[in-house]
Amino acid sequence: MAEDISNRVKKIIVNHLGVAGDKIQDNSKFIEDLGADSLDTVELVMAFEEEFNCEIPDSSAEKIFTVKDAIDFIQKQTSK
Amino acid sequence: MRRIVITGMGLITSLGLGVETNWAKLISGQSGIKLINNFNVQDLPSKIAGTISNSIIDEEFNSKDKRRMDNFILFALIASNEAMKDSGWTPKNEHESSRAGVIIGSGIGGLSTIYNNSILLINSNPRKISPFFIPSSLINLASGQVSIKYNLKGPNHSIVTACSSGAHAIGDSFKLIQSNKADVMIAGGSEAAVCRIGMAGFCALKALSTKFNNSPSDASRPFDKDRDGFVMGDGSGVVVLEEYEHAKKRNAKIYAEIIGYGSSGDAHHITAPPIDGNGAERCIKAALKDAHINSDEIDYINAHGTSTPVGDKIEIECIKRVFSKNLKKIKMSSTKSAIGHLLGASGSVETIYSVCAINKNKIPPTLNLKDPMKESIGLDLVPNNSIDHKVSCILSNSFGFGGTNASLIIKSI
Numbered sequence: 001m002a003e004d005i006s007n008r009v010k011k012i013i014v015n016h017l018g019v020a021g022d023k024i025q026d027n028s029k030f031i032e033d034l035g036a037d038s039l040d041t042v043e044l045v046m047a048f049e050e051e052f053n054c055e056i057p058d059s060s061a062e063k064i065f066t067v068k069d070a071i072d073f074i075q076k077q078t079s080k
Numbered sequence: 081m082r083r084i085v086i087t088g089m090g091l092i093t094s095l096g097l098g099v100e101t102n103w104a105k106l107i108s109g110q111s112g113i114k115l116i117n118n119f120n121v122q123d124l125p126s127k128i129a130g131t132i133s134n135s136i137i138d139e140e141f142n143s144k145d146k147r148r149m150d151n152f153i154l155f156a157l158i159a160s161n162e163a164m165k166d167s168g169w170t171p172k173n174e175h176e177s178s179r180a181g182v183i184i185g186s187g188i189g190g191l192s193t194i195y196n197n198s199i200l201l202i203n204s205n206p207r208k209i210s211p212f213f214i215p216s217s218l219i220n221l222a223s224g225q226v227s228i229k230y231n232l233k234g235p236n237h238s239i240v241t242a243c244s245s246g247a248h249a250i251g252d253s254f255k256l257i258q259s260n261k262a263d264v265m266i267a268g269g270s271e272a273a274v275c276r277i278g279m280a281g282f283c284a285l286k287a288l289s290t291k292f293n294n295s296p297s298d299a300s301r302p303f304d305k306d307r308d309g310f311v312m313g314d315g316s317g318v319v320v321l322e323e324y325e326h327a328k329k330r331n332a333k334i335y336a337e338i339i340g341y342g343s344s345g346d347a348h349h350i351t352a353p354p355i356d357g358n359g360a361e362r363c364i365k366a367a368l369k370d371a372h373i374n375s376d377e378i379d380y381i382n383a384h385g386t387s388t389p390v391g392d393k394i395e396i397e398c399i400k401r402v403f404s405k406n407l408k409k410i411k412m413s414s415t416k417s418a419i420g421h422l423l424g425a426s427g428s429v430e431t432i433y434s435v436c437a438i439n440k441n442k443i444p445p446t447l448n449l450k451d452p453m454k455e456s457i458g459l460d461l462v463p464n465n466s467i468d469h470k471v472s473c474i475l476s477n478s479f480g481f482g483g484t485n486a487s488l489i490i491k492s493i
Contacts, residue, residue, distance in 0.1 A: 018144035039211040043147070046210065 005052075005078070006071050012047045013067065016040065026068040044070075052078055084257045085493060086335045087327050088167025088320030089432045090159035090268075093419045094130030094313055098162060103436045105418075106444045107466040111297035112419045113311050119276045126288035128296040129274040130313030130420035148212045149225065150190030151272035155316035155425075156222035157229065160184075160266055164230060167320040168332065169264065171231055180264035181234030182223040183253045184318065185245030187424030187480070190217030192275035222270050226318075234262040240424070242480030243384075244343075245269045246317060247427025251341035251486055253321050263326045268318030268428035282312060285351060289387065300421075301448035302385035302414035303392050303461050310386040313420030317429035334493045336435045339473075340371025346483025353391060353479060357398035360384075363485035364402050364475065371489040373473070376406040378489070380443055380469070382434045382476040385414025386421050395477070396455045411469055413462040417447035427478035431488060434474040438492045443469050 010024050017034050030036040030044065045061045048054075048070060054077040056064075064070050091098060094112025095105040105112075112130040121127040137146070137154055145154065164170065171177035197213045215221050220238035227236050235256055239249045246269025253265035273282075282288050289309040292299035300311040327334055344366060346359035353359060368375055384395055403410050415433050422429055437443050449463035473491045480486075 015143055016147070018142040039215075040144075042211040046207070049207075 005074055008051055009048065009067065009071050009074065012044065012051055016044055016047055024067055026066070026071070028067050029065050048074060054078060082258050082260060083324035083337060084254050084321050085324050085327050085337045086319050086435055087169065087322045087332045088163040089335065089435065090162030090166065090318045091315070091429060091432055092132060092136070092155050092158045093315035093422065093429060094132060095419055097136055097158065099432060099436065103433070103440070106415060106433060107442055109445055109447060109465060110418065111447060112313070113296040113299055115293070115296055116274065116279070121279065124279050125283050125290040126279060126309070127293045128289070128299055128311060129279070130311065130315070130422070131274050132314050147210070148216060149221070150193040150216045151314070152186050152189060152270045153216070153222045153225050155272060155314065156184050156268070156270035156318065157225060159268060159270065159316040159318035160226045163266065163318045163320050167322070169320065169322070169330065177231050177233045179234055179262055180232045181253070181256065181262045182227045182232050182236050182266045183239060183249040184222040184226060184267070185239030185241070185249040185269045185424050186219045186222060187240070187242045187245050187271055188273045188278065189219035191273050191278050193217045195275060195277040226266055230266070232266065235265070241484040241486070242482055243421065243423050243426055244478040244480035244484045244486040245424030245427065246429065247431065247476065247478035247486035247488055248343060250319060250321070250338070250428055250431055251343060251488055254338045254341050257321055257323050263323045265321045266318060267321055268316060269425040270316035271423045271425040272314050273423055274312050274314045279312065287388065288312065298448050300387045300417045302383065302387045302417050302446055303396065303453055303456050304449050305451045305453050307387040307389060307392060309388055310416070311420035313422040315419065315422050315429060316425050317432045319428065319432065336438050336490050337493050338488065339491050340367040340373070340489030342366030342368070342370055342487040344485045346485070348483050351481050353394050353483065355394065357394040359483055359485050360395060360398045360477065360479055361402055363487045364398070364477065367475065367487035367489050373489070375403050376409065377473050378403070378410060378475050380434065380437055380471045380474045381410060381412040382430045382474060383412050383414040384477045384479045385446070386416055387414070391479070393453065393455055396453070396459065400459065407458055411443050411460050411462055411467070413444055413446040415444050417445070417449070427476065427486060430476050431490065434476050434490060437471045438474060438490065441468060441470050443467050443471065
């Protein structure tokens, strides 16, 4: 399950940021390491919501800086 | 007086990618008009357009670019890229950067992006609207994206004058360099209005051709008795304008010199020109005056010639009045017969075709001109086949909804 979420999250990042899959590490920061800008991060959160059928409120989205932050948040949401 | 020359050109139209491809197809009489196949046209009276295949866009841009930018911006980037490469110029330092600007116009901008996001909002909620919706749709974002890509920090804005946008963008850029506000300007127009809402809108105006859905390449027939409206087209044309000494100093290849620019308003009607064509006439005369030349110096006119019953007639009569003394010397054609009407991109695309005419001493034809309208008698409209002809000085006309007119005069160097 965790593996599945991680792969799906990374797939979305590849698709949205146009970065190679092997560049994406769990501790990669969206803005500093993966070349996203503030608008990209808004869109990424929207894509996560769509993919995992969950809602990520702005207050939570503001705390998602790394790939791992996203995976952890989604894991918590979907295991509820 | 500072002189302004064209040192780079880039094109994407339904005839293809690049100036060379476009010119080869244009002078061999090919048409880019096809049956629209990427959205439903069954219930639309006009089902044809000069479209650009998605494969060209897919080859040039990744999924991130495509989500961030409407096609009209992507087309502008494609044309700008060719024009910049062609010019061989990039800014080398902050000063050069600050002396180079961008004006790329568009008639409508990101129409399909607005359409798609409207549908999304109706069917879902505001949280589904992408943060890229607005920057993907805004007309000045073509200029913005180009300036970001090439680090151009001079004047940066856009022109929105319907079908005159591209010509006004080049004309205003010409004036900015002339008045020493910049040394280099990337100028042109871009349009991607061939989408379901765009077609429905122009159909509602009864502006489009509807009689030739079964033979698309026959539909755009400026000055022909059977013409029944214009044909929509997508694409972009962008030129690099440069102050003459600036270009000479770096041994740039110089295509031609812009020598005159005129603009005028009809103050008459939102979509129709005044029957006496006084707006167009004042515009052409203003350009001649700006260029300090007499009408007899013009060899070739790239007509606005959209293939509408009323517009073509008024333009022909206007040309016959302004050039009455030297009508026999003039060749005039409408290249919209090959690619349709690119609205805000048409003026810049046609400027590039006209510069090619100067450089190759060849005049592109008016396709489908089988039975010329009677008002055209006495004027050579270069029917159906291109001709070899010495071209030293051209006039390119653009007239837009709202009663907005632009004329450019360009001369061999």
